[in-house]
Amino acid sequence: MSNVIIEVNQLTKKFKSTLAVRQADFKIYKGEIFGLIGQNGAGKSTLLKMIGGLVYPSTGKIHLFNSEMNANHPYYERMGLLIENAGLYPQYSAYDNLKFVAMSYGLKDHLKHINELLELVGLSRTNKTKVKNYSMGMKQRLGIAIALMGSPDVLILDEPINGLDPQGISDIRNLILDLNSKGITIIISSHILEELSKVATKYAIIHKGEIIEIHSKEELLLKCEDRIEVEVSDVKMATPILEEHLNIGNYKVMNDHTVCIYDSHIENYRIVNALVENGISVHSIMKHKQSLEQYFLERTESVVTAHG
Numbered sequence: 001m002s003n004v005i006i007e008v009n010q011l012t013k014k015f016k017s018t019l020a021v022r023q024a025d026f027k028i029y030k031g032e033i034f035g036l037i038g039q040n041g042a043g044k045s046t047l048l049k050m051i052g053g054l055v056y057p058s059t060g061k062i063h064l065f066n067s068e069m070n071a072n073h074p075y076y077e078r079m080g081l082l083i084e085n086a087g088l089y090p091q092y093s094a095y096d097n098l099k100f101v102a103m104s105y106g107l108k109d110h111l112k113h114i115n116e117l118l119e120l121v122g123l124s125r126t127n128k129t130k131v132k133n134y135s136m137g138m139k140q141r142l143g144i145a146i147a148l149m150g151s152p153d154v155l156i157l158d159e160p161i162n163g164l165d166p167q168g169i170s171d172i173r174n175l176i177l178d179l180n181s182k183g184i185t186i187i188i189s190s191h192i193l194e195e196l197s198k199v200a201t202k203y204a205i206i207h208k209g210e211i212i213e214i215h216s217k218e219e220l221l222l223k224c225e226d227r228i229e230v231e232v233s234d235v236k237m238a239t240p241i242l243e244e245h246l247n248i249g250n251y252k253v254m255n256d257h258t259v260c261i262y263d264s265h266i267e268n269y270r271i272v273n274a275l276v277e278n279g280i281s282v283h284s285i286m287k288h289k290q291s292l293e294q295y296f297l298e299r300t301e302s303v304v305t306a307h308g
C-alpha cells in the first residue's frame with residue numbers, strides 16, 4: 001500500500017492577474033511533518049487552502065488518500081485545518097467553543113472527547129475562563145483543538161506560530177511533535193525556516209507561487225554546509241570561468257569581489273586552479289556552514305542558477 005497521503009500535480013491558482021500558486025507538484029507521505037516555507041505573499045495560504053478544499057484550483061489535481069479530490073469530497077473530513085484565525089467565540093470558554101463546533105458540524109458523538117482534546121492541547125485547566133482573556137498561544141492551541149475535533153489523519157496549520165511569544169512557540173512546537181507521534185500527518189507553513197526546522201521532517205520552499213525546492217531535513221542540513229565563499233580580484237570575470245570551465249551553475253554573486261558557490265562536489269583546489277589559470281587572483285576560498293535562515297533568504301532572493 002502506498003504511503004502517499006496527499007499528492008498534488010501541476011496545481012495552479014490564479015486570482016485575476018495574480019498567479020498565487022504555479023504548477024505545484026509534490027507528495028506528502030504518511031507520518032511526515034511537511035514544512036512549507038515562504039516569504040509573505042509567496043502563496044503558502046493559497047496552496048494550503050487548495051489542499052484543504054477551501055479554494056478551488058484554477059488547474060491541476062489533488063489526490064488525497066489515493067482519490068482524486070473534487071468539491072464536497074468526503075475525504076475532506078479526514079483533514080483538520082487551522083488556516084488564518086480559528087473563528088473563536090471570545091465570550092465563551094474553550095469547552096463551550098469546542099461544544100459549539102461539535103454541534104455545528106453535526107459531530108455530537110465528539111462531545112465526549114472535548115475534555116480529552118483540551119487535555120491534549122494543554123487547556124484542560126482553563127475551566128470557565130473566557131477565550132477573550134487567553135494569550136495568543138492559548139488561542140492557537142484552541143484553534144488546533146478545533147481542527148482536531150473530527151479526529152483527522154492530516155492536520156493543516158497555516159503559520160501557527162505567527163505572533164506568538166517564545167513560550168507560545170515552544171508550546172505549539174511540542175504539541176505538533178506530540179500529535180505527530182500519535183500518527184497525525186502534519187502540514188505546517190511558516191516564513192521562519194529556523195522555527196520550522198525544529199519540527200519539520202520535509203521542507204518545501206515556495207517563492208512567488210512556485211515550489212522551488214523540496215528537501216528532507218537531512219538534505220537541508222547538508223545543503224547548509226555546502227557553501228564555498230571565494231574572494232577574487234574581479235567577480236564579473238570569475239563567474240564565466242566557473243560556469244564554462246567547472247560547469248558550476250549554482251552560485252550567487254555577493255559583491256564585486258565575492259561569489260558563493262552552492263556545490264558540494266567541487267574541490268577547492270579545482271576552483272582556485274581554474275581561476276588562476278585564467279588570470280583571476282584568488283584572495284581567499286572558504287567552506288561555510290550556513291544558517292538555515294541565511295539559506296532560505298538566499299534561495300528566495302536572486303540566486304543565479306544555470307537556467308537563469
Ligand SMILES: Nc1ncnc2c1ncn2[C@@H]1O[C@H](COP(=O)(O)OP(=O)(O)OP(=O)(O)O)[C@@H](O)[C@H]1O
Pocket residue numbers: 015018019020038039040041042043044045046047191
Ligand atoms: N482571494 C484572493 N484574491 C486575490 N488575490 C489573492 C487572494 N488570496 C491571495 N491572493 C494573492 O495571492 C498571493 C499569494 O497569497 P497567499 O496569501 O497565498 O501568500 P502567503 O504566502 O500565505 O502570504 P502571507 O504569509 O502574507 O499570508 C498574494 O499576492 C496575494 O495577494
